[in-house]
Amino acid sequence: MKVISVDSSTTSATCAIVEDHKLLGEIIYNDKKQHSIILMSQIDTLLTNLGLNINDIDGFVVSKGPGSFTGLRIGMATIKGLAQPLNKPVIAVSSLDALAYNMAYSNGIICPILDALRDNVYTALYQYKGEELIKLTDYMAIHIDELIELINLKKETRVTFIGDAVPKFKEKLYNSFNDTYFAPSHLNSTKASSLGELGIKKLLKGEQDDIFAVAPIYLRKSQAEREYDNKMEMKKNASN
Structure with a gap:
């Protein structure tokens, strides 16, 4: 079984291709580049350099966090966009x-x-x-x-x-x-290879996530949500 695994939950953006218990390739960038720009290029580079086609991939593993709200959404959207047209399984693993x-x-x-x-x-x-x-x-x-x-x-x-x-x-x-x-x-940064190996273990047990329902772990509200709540509280206090 070959899987593509990605993690974009922190400032680090990492992608790996793992086959059973063998790491075929891994790319890690940890310099605060924009994940939306580099994540697909990481995947393309790995596939090209390994002589693989996206159709050779049997499953997809993505980090569900916790971590950066924006980064997690980018990772989830990327993996869902790749897996859905291929009808391949997706498994989400915590960073x-x-x-x-x-x-x-x-x-x-x-x-x-x-x-x-x-x-x-x-x-x-x-x-x-x-x-x-x-x-x-x-x-x-x-x-x-x-x-x-x-x-x-x-x-x-x-x-x-x-x-x-x-x-x-x-x-x-x-x-x-x-x-x-x-x-x-x-x-100290999440490795896509570790994510991929954990994901393969789950997939081999027959586990997989609903591609439409799977979502990141949000342990607290985003900054925008907190600011909105504070604004509403201030309005409520002012009206009293």
Whole structure:
């Protein structure tokens, strides 16, 4: 089974083609370029350089976030636009799952953290049990101090952090736990190859998402929605 997998949930734009358990090719840009401009060119470049045609692809994997509202919409729209005319299956995988999978078979808690601004992070807690990655919590948008309290409640001695928020909070996290590890910098962005491998596992089990219903994970309102809510609240208060 060959799949195209893409992640555009953060400033990083990444695309991969994975065949069963073999990575055929991967492109990662992490310099804040516009995903709407570069994502299709990444896919075209991979197909061309690998001597493949879009009809050779058996399925499509896309990140469902959490992350950038605009980036997630671009990724979803791109994959839906490719999969629908081909009548090929689509599976959406969380970018947090893919980040945790970057640290396969680590001991203790694995904690991916993506910057959600204002000292908040998108996160979930994971742990390996044998060869299976277990999600210990729901996906969350949470203040970094609350995350530290939550991890301490788990009473695990070893914690590994990974994600684009690591540089921002590294010192604080290092001083908060006795046995703290950090992923190397090249793993701190979501890798489309990790996303693709997780997606293939799901597709081989017969899982797939409804192409018309699948949507990103939005753990909080967009800035535009928050500004609108604030405006409505101010109008309501003024009328009272």
